[in-house]
Amino acid sequence: MTDGRRAGEVAGVQSYAARVLENVAHVLVGKEAVTRLALAGILAGGHLLLEDAPGTGKTMLARALAASLGLGFRRVQFTPDLLPSDVTGVSVYRPATGEFEFVPGPIFTGLLLADEINRATPKTQSALLEAMGEGQVTESGITHxxxxxxxxxxxxxxIEHEGTxxxxxxxxxxxLLKLSVGYPTLEEEVRMLDRLQGAHPIDTLGPVATPADLLMARAAVRAVRVSDDLRRYMAALSARTRSHPQVALGGGPRASLALQGVAQALAALSGRAFVLPDDVKAAAPGVLAHRLTLRIEARLAGTRPEEVVADxxxxxxxxxxPLPAGATL
Structure with a gap:
């Protein structure tokens, strides 16, 4: 791909992302940073985990992104009695035909909100593994x-909350990313109260893009240039998490791939057809922290994975x- 074509496609991604971010901002007040990272994760082709206290806007962020991106949306409330088939689907015997028919579960949608995923049992949580990793569901030996x-x-x-x-x-x-929405500032909360006094804007939030737009944007993001030095830098960051004295299990090759993908998406969101070290550093906390298993002495000392990533x-x-020839910031 020529540099001119790459730059043109990235400009299209930047315009696309700006429409989405502006649309989501009609619903979420003061959450531009986390929305930007969430959109970068989606553009990189990944899945997102939002961890925070109840009532901070996690569900609303997911709904606003689905509406803005024009994706089909399904929500599954994860509970201890939820079965894997309640998510993926089940084969039902039809007496009229004498055959089994697969009835798709809610996972067959554009954006699935797995709400409070850590309230379900590990067996049900793992039902998402194949779908998230391979983009398919296997039931009764048949792949869908x-x-x-x-x-x-x-x-x-x-995790310290009861019942998880x-x-x-x-x-x-x-x-791909684990993010925290966080509490609003006092001024943001006042603006939220004013905006939500009447009907909730999520009820009338319309799409500003189509699923086809997302697929094209993802292709453009994958073409964002990454230099050999930056690839070595990202691999070195993952390797350093594995040798860190406070870490029992660090980031693997998938972490390096995730770091590259999110960095490419952040570069495209900034209108650049090439990745800078700042893109990698901005992506690193959300990409790496949840992949680290700390040693027991570090956990007892109150060390957080985000602190290890910062170190x-x-x-x-x-x-x-160096900037590519003819490139500007």
């Missing part, structure tokens, strides 16, 4: 392909990244 684009946004309350199950490492690793970013030398 999920139409693209397919996005999972899962929400969970902090910790997500296993294999499940966590399937999420890794301080330790790893940042490559001097």
């Amino acid at each position: 392909v999920l139409p693209p684009p397919f996005v999972v946004i899962a929400t969970q309350n902090p 199950y910790r997500l296993p490492e294999a499940q966590l690793d399937r999420f 890794v970013l301080r330790q790893e030398p940042v490559p001097a990244e």
Whole structure:
């Protein structure tokens, strides 16, 4: 691909993203940063995990993104008695034909909201693994392909809350990004009260893009240039998490791939056809922290994975990244 064509496609992604971010802002007040990262994760082709206290806007962010992107939307409330087939679907015997017919579950949609995923049992949580990783569901030995684009946004309350199950490492690793919505500032909360005094704007929020637009934007994001030095930098960050003294299990190759994808998306959102070290550093906390298993002594000392990621970013030398010929910031 020529540099001119790449730049043109990235400009299209930037315009597309600006429409989506502006549309979501009609519903969520003061959440531009987390919305930007969430959109970057979707553009990178990944799934998102939102962890925060109840009532902070996790579900509303998912609904607003689905509406803005023009994606079909289904919500599943995860509970301890939820079965895997309640999510993926089940084969039903039809006496009229004498055959079994597959009845698709709510996972067959554009954007699936797995609400409070850590309230379901590990067996039900793992039912999402194949769909998130392979884009398909296998039931009774038959594989059913999920139409693209397919996005999972899962929400969970902090693990110390009662009635929750910790997500296993294999499940966590399937999420490209783990983000926190956070509480609004006082002024943002006042604006929210004013805006939501009447009908909720989510009820009238319309799409500003189509699923086909998302697929084209993803292709453009994958073409964003990444230099060899930056690839080495991202791989080195993942490797450093594996050797960090406070970490029992660090990020693997999938973490490096996720870091590259989100960095490419953030570059495209900024209107650049090339990745800078700042894109990698902005992506690193959301990509790496949830993939780290800390040693027991670190957990007892109250160390958080985000602190380890910050330490890794301080330790790893940042490559001097020259701009491509003719490029400007």
